[in-house]
């Protein structure tokens with residue numbers, strides 16, 4: 622496949638929570654596949670080559686003009702998207718132009734805007750202000766204990782859980798975007814600190830009561846994690862934990878996510894299927910079926926594309942549990 626400049630707009634991608642969404646990367650991909658200030662043990666993109674410690678040191682920032690041009694171009698080909706989503710291979714709040722981008726995108730297209738964040742910079746007022754015009758913020762929180770947070774998220778120096786919790790509460794109190802907290806639960810096969818014990822769950826509940834989010838989503842890993850010693854939480858244990866959350870927050874606010882997404886009728890017009898498949902796999906490892914579902918491609922059309930990408934050394938097949946995933950090299 623010919624070398625090309627990284628695309629900042631990708632999708633549409635089908636997901637449980639957001640339906641059909643068009644994704645936006647706000648940092649250009651460089652030699653490293655992801656730009657992040659965390660190095661989570663469960664990350665589906667593998668290790669961070671070099672952790673970014675603050676927005677001020679990010680290179681390759683996407684400009685507001687690039688986002689507007691990209692959306693104008695893509696929007697012509699899409700007739701029924703449910704969300705515009707800022708996420709991708711980087712932590713979107715690391716781009717301090719995010720607030721302007723959200724404002725401009727909303728002028729262009731009448732579709733709700735979602736920001737998916739690792740919560741790392743919630744302690745910063747300028748970052749929270751950048752999120753004010755979003756319709757939905759989906760923020761990850763793995764623990765109420767500083768030690769466990771550091772073991773799981775492995776943040777860049779200077780990032781602490783106390784500031785994140787205070788910041789999330791401020792964001793919710795601001796009356797701006799709807800706030801959904803994604804609680805990623807993990808187990809370990811080697812005694813590594815994780816967050817699915819009763820003690821951890823109780824502390825998470827305490828902290829979530831303080832933050833008071835609109836929604837809480839409980840899930841576990843479903844793709845190969847960065848570390849071999851991290852394993853998914855069993856379905857029974859997830860259900861037990863969800864029950865506890867239901868009792869504390871009410872069923873309406875708590876969503877338990879088990880494997881699988883529901884297919885929705887699609888009208889995607891593809892421009893370059895090979896690039897779209899590669900872009901999807903770059904952002905998250907997927908099974909053959911997940912690629913077909915996310916991009917609405919028939920098996921017969923997808924097979925030669927996957928073969929070409931594997932033969933060209935762009936992607937590899939990796940096994941995790943009972944499933945085989947394709948991951949970018």
Ligand code: SF4
Nearest residue numbers: 657659660661664739
């Ligand atoms: S899971 Fe997300 S926040 Fe964690 S290292 Fe990967 S990209 Fe960064």
